[in-house]
Amino acid sequence: MLDFWDYLDRLVTESRIVIDRPRGSAHPRYPKLIYPLDYGYLDRTHAIDGGGVDVWLGSQAERILDAVALTVDLNKRDVEVKLLLGCNAAEKQVVLDFLNGASMRAEIVHRQAGLAWLESRRSVRRFLPQEVPRPLIEQILAAATWAPSAHNRQPWRFAVIAALQHKTRLAQALGEVFWHDLARDGLPEPEISAQVERSRQRIQQAPLVILLCLDRSVGDVYPDEKRQQAEYLMGVQSAALAGGYLLLAAHTVGLAGVWMCAPLFAPAAAQQALELPEAWEPQALILLGYPAQIPPTRPRQPIEEITRFWY
Numbered sequence: 549m550l551d552f553w554d555y556l557d558r559l560v561t562e563s564r565i566v567i568d569r570p571r572g573s574a575h576p577r578y579p580k581l582i583y584p585l586d587y588g589y590l591d592r593t594h595a596i597d598g599g600g601v602d603v604w605l606g607s608q609a610e611r612i613l614d615a616v617a618l619t620v621d622l623n624k625r626d627v628e629v630k631l632l633l634g635c636n637a638a639e640k641q642v643v644l645d646f647l648n649g650a651s652m653r654a655e656i657v658h659r660q661a662g663l664a665w666l667e668s669r670r671s672v673r674r675f676l677p678q679e680v681p682r683p684l685i686e687q688i689l690a691a692a693t694w695a696p697s698a699h700n701r702q703p704w705r706f707a708v709i710a711a712l713q714h715k716t717r718l719a720q721a722l723g724e725v726f727w728h729d730l731a732r733d734g735l736p737e738p739e740i741s742a743q744v745e746r747s748r749q750r751i752q753q754a755p756l757v758i759l760l761c762l763d764r765s766v767g768d769v770y771p772d773e774k775r776q777q778a779e780y781l782m783g784v785q786s787a788a789l790a791g792g793y794l795l796l797a798a799h800t801v802g803l804a805g806v807w808m809c810a811p812l813f814a815p816a817a818a819q820q821a822l823e824l825p826e827a828w829e830p831q832a833l834i835l836l837g838y839p840a841q842i843p844p845t846r847p848r849q850p851i852e853e854i855t856r857f858w859y
């Protein structure tokens with residue numbers, strides 16, 4: 549059955565898009581408001597304000613409709629739906645910021661909801677050269693803290709780095725250990741250089757780098773090795789869950805990221821580079837930003853191959 553979005557697609561394809569407020573033009577009543585993207589409406593359609601259905605047009609060549617903005621305006625006392633066509637994640641954020649004006653609040657609703665939304669998360673390794681606003685990253689970190697944790701001890705810790713100088717210091721420290729590991733493997737030097745340089749660039753070019761750590765001081769202490777090891781594993785599992793939540797939270801707000809295991813091979817170097825407390829054991833590096841490129845889906849194994857049911 550065709551759903552809500554399919555019907556919206558039909559409305560768009562059967563309509564002419566009229567851009568009456570191009571990007572850079574001023575709002576007719578509030579001249580200080582400059583349109584950050586092309587804004588217009590679908591010709592011969594009807595919205596609640598008596599005009600056509602509003603459209604924001606992004607930079608993507610394919611005018612895919614994958615989100616709408618819902619607005620509530622307390623001055624006009626109305627609620628509207630605005631279509632976002634061909635907008636990348638950064639453009640959606642710009643529209644949201646524009647719409648969240650004095651009397652108005654907006655929310656973006658993405659096409660993919662429910663379980664399909666989980667499937668649409670990709671590990672993204674290339675980012676637009678655009679800063680991630682700090683309030684947004686704080687929101688994502690807060691979402692990550694809703695992960696379950698052993699004894700609700702919440703052992704995850706985050707070192708959040710946007711400053712290039714600190715990214716460089718971390719990348720350098722990880723790179724040195726990586727270099728020695730590859731040299732010990734007997735790799736030829738040009739190959740080592742290329743691999744280390746690729747890793748360094750990845751870290752430096754990501755708008756945001758988060759070192760996910762486990763705080764080893766918050767777990768229970770046992771007299772025997774077996775239970776101590778289980779307690780440690782519970783901490784690692786809890787921190788990893790927070791990392792998973794973080795990636796999903798980022799995906800929800802239009803950011804993307806990738807989990808990098810590099811600090812597992814150089815925990816002391818990462819810790820020292822950022823002068824972290826001794827108890828913060830690095831678990832992973834999460835690179836985040838607005839995606840420049842969404843990689844293709846990597847296949848998953850069918851459930852029947854990885855599950856045993858007793859039903």
Ligand SMILES: Cc1cc2nc3c(=O)[nH]c(=O)nc-3n(C[C@H](O)[C@H](O)[C@H](O)COP(=O)(O)O)c2cc1C
Nearest residue numbers: 669670671672673806807808809810843844845846
């Ligand atoms: C524990 C863990 C370690 C990973 N380490 C790396 C890494 O070092 N470098 C990298 O590019 N991707 C890394 N990834 C990302 C995986 O390659 C990616 O999740 C996997 O290929 C599936 O792709 P998808 O996330 O786009 O579905 C890691 C993921 C996990 C969960």
